[in-house]
Amino acid sequence: DTTVKQNPRYKLARVGKPVNLICSQTMNHDTMYWYQKKPNQAPKLLLFYYDKILNREADTFEKFQSSRPNNSFCSLYIGSAGLEYSAMYLCASSTGATYAEQFFGPGTRLTVL
Amino acid sequence: GQQVQQSPASLVLQEGENAELQCNFSSTATRLQWFYQRPGGSLVSLLSNPSGTKHTGRLTSTTVTKERRGSLHISSSQITDSGTYLCAMEFNTGNYKYVFGAGTRLKVIA
Structure with missing residues (x-):
């Protein structure tokens, strides 16, 4: 199975509230990444895990957490x-x-209102 | 920093015409991967080749590493090929990261 699964597919959140998005894979891959993509823009890498080591991009360091x-x-x-x-x-x-x-x-399409 | 430029930004073709999409990158890369995205859809990997030419179906990916460029050729375009084509580069920094271009939006009309 070469699929990566994400939950939920759609998320509606209120300003100021927390949001938690989930990703899973069963390929025993060492590295997992999170990107943010806005319309007409390139996907932007937010952070990635290599094994248990978290690497966060400098310009999004404080905005996103991961586990x-x-x-x-x-x-x-x-x-x-x-x-x-x-x-x-x-x-x-x-x-x-x-x-x-x-x-x-x-x-996951996140809409914040 | 590393940059990836795609051209053209958008393209309109008649069904049956061929498309040539370009990807230029700023420094030595170890991998070029092409993705397709339908409006509102997820990224689907099309082709991945660090250098040379690779074919699948009507798609041909060519990467000329020394010249820091790659291209995706779509032959005999179909209406269902419409969408955004993104190229992503893994640069030779050993940190496993991709840098994406902003994409080429392709529209194929009857």
Whole structure:
């Protein structure tokens, strides 16, 4: 099974409320990624886990948290959602090796009102 | 930092015409991967090749690493090919990260 699953597919949140998005894969991949994609913009890497090590991008460091309780699951957590967080959130996984392909999930569309 | 530029930004074709999408990148890359996205849909991986030419169906991906460019050729376009085509580069920094281009929005009309 080469699929990456994401839950929920659609999420509606109120400004100031927390949001938790879930991703899972059963390919035993070392690396899991979270991207944010807004319409007509390139997907933007937010953070990634290589095994248990979390790497967050400098410009989103304080806005997003993540946890990886085991190899298969990875969450993306927003402590206090703002309107600017409305976007598609894409999870991906790979073996982490050079030339390794990233496999993407279907995405979670987050709308903040 | 590493950058990926895609061109054209948008393209309209008659059904049956061929499309050539370009991807230029700012520094040495170890992988180029092409993705397709239907409006509101998820990313679907099309082709991935660090260098040379790779085919699948009506798609041909060519990467010329030394010239820091890649292309995706779509032959005999169909209406169902409409959507956004994104290229993503893994740069030679050993940190497993992709940098995406902003995409080419393709519309195929009858």
